[in-house]
Amino acid sequence: MTKAILNRLIQAALVAFMVGLICFVMTRSLPGDLAYRIAAGRYGFDVVDSAAAAKVAAELDLGKPAIVALFEWMADLLRFDLGTSLVTGKPVIDEIGMQLGHTIELALAAIVLSLFIGPPLGILAGLRPDGVLDRALMLLSTALRALPQFVVGLILIIVFGITLNVLPAAGHTHGAHLVLPALTLALGLAAVSNRVARDAMVAVLRSPYYAFGRTKGLSEWQVFARHGLRNVAVPIVTYLGVQFVYLVEGVVVVETLFAWPGIGHALVHAIFGRDVPMIQGTALVMGLMFVALNALVDLFCHGIDPRRRSA
Numbered sequence: 001m002t003k004a005i006l007n008r009l010i011q012a013a014l015v016a017f018m019v020g021l022i023c024f025v026m027t028r029s030l031p032g033d034l035a036y037r038i039a040a041g042r043y044g045f046d047v048v049d050s051a052a053a054a055k056v057a058a059e060l061d062l063g064k065p066a067i068v069a070l071f072e073w074m075a076d077l078l079r080f081d082l083g084t085s086l087v088t089g090k091p092v093i094d095e096i097g098m099q100l101g102h103t104i105e106l107a108l109a110a111i112v113l114s115l116f117i118g119p120p121l122g123i124l125a126g127l128r129p130d131g132v133l134d135r136a137l138m139l140l141s142t143a144l145r146a147l148p149q150f151v152v153g154l155i156l157i158i159v160f161g162i163t164l165n166v167l168p169a170a171g172h173t174h175g176a177h178l179v180l181p182a183l184t185l186a187l188g189l190a191a192v193s194n195r196v197a198r199d200a201m202v203a204v205l206r207s208p209y210y211a212f213g214r215t216k217g218l219s220e221w222q223v224f225a226r227h228g229l230r231n232v233a234v235p236i237v238t239y240l241g242v243q244f245v246y247l248v249e250g251v252v253v254v255e256t257l258f259a260w261p262g263i264g265h266a267l268v269h270a271i272f273g274r275d276v277p278m279i280q281g282t283a284l285v286m287g288l289m290f291v292a293l294n295a296l297v298d299l300f301c302h303g304i305d306p307r308r309r310s311a
Contacts, residue, residue, distance in 0.1 A: 011112070015290075015291055019287045020073060020284060021070070023068075023279050024073065024276060027193040027271070033053060034062055035056045035060075036050075036053040037060075037274040038086050038273060042088075082285050085278045094264065100263055102172065103263045106254070106255070109186075111189070120202075125154075137194055137198070142191075148253075149254060153184040168180075172261050180257040186252045193236060193243065195236055201228070210227050241277045244290055266278065
């Protein structure tokens, strides 16, 4: 486990370096006047003019070489300082701190919902492979994976927010606002996890240890609880780590679509405002979230699979 943790720490350091470098280069490469876009983010597009842009350029010293600005950000990062927002003038870490909790809340809700939807249906389909449920889930999963997240979100908004009018379409006032964005992410996660659970269940049913449990006179439920559940859970949890890529990517789209005040929503606004430190900081936090979630998956798999502990 020590080696695994060290590997994750090295991965986190590489993610921090690459995210900062790529975000800086891509943001600086965007067309348009950087000072004008920052001024527009501060004062609004309707009132900004060339004088305001010149004032912002002088205040922020935007004329310095790009490589100098990049190394200054890297030096600040070594001191665990993400810099200051070019638009609001507040520390980036404070800005992210206000939004990160909303993103974690949304991500956890999506994961929990997907675990209640995908794996149980996949296990039921795996108990009767090639049956009606199995074929129906295959069709539904393929359709959900083919649809972009914003399309799934729009369908949910039209059905539950407009047609039925039972859930709010956007905002962040009370718990009901969490349902649609979390469900949008959860359906995409469940579309894959149910197939992983189905294939794992089929493999367990064909295994010698499962057949041996039946020959001992155990009921189907006892065999599944003692010999099937844990073995089915390992590939589901392992693949959940891969699905975190989908989750991190989806946060940006879903938070913007549902006006959810998380770091994905903040990242979009920072890109429009050319707020380079904010872009680097939010992208860095999202990258480190991915590394941390994968590390938690490794620890969880280590706990439920005794073969890993003995190895």
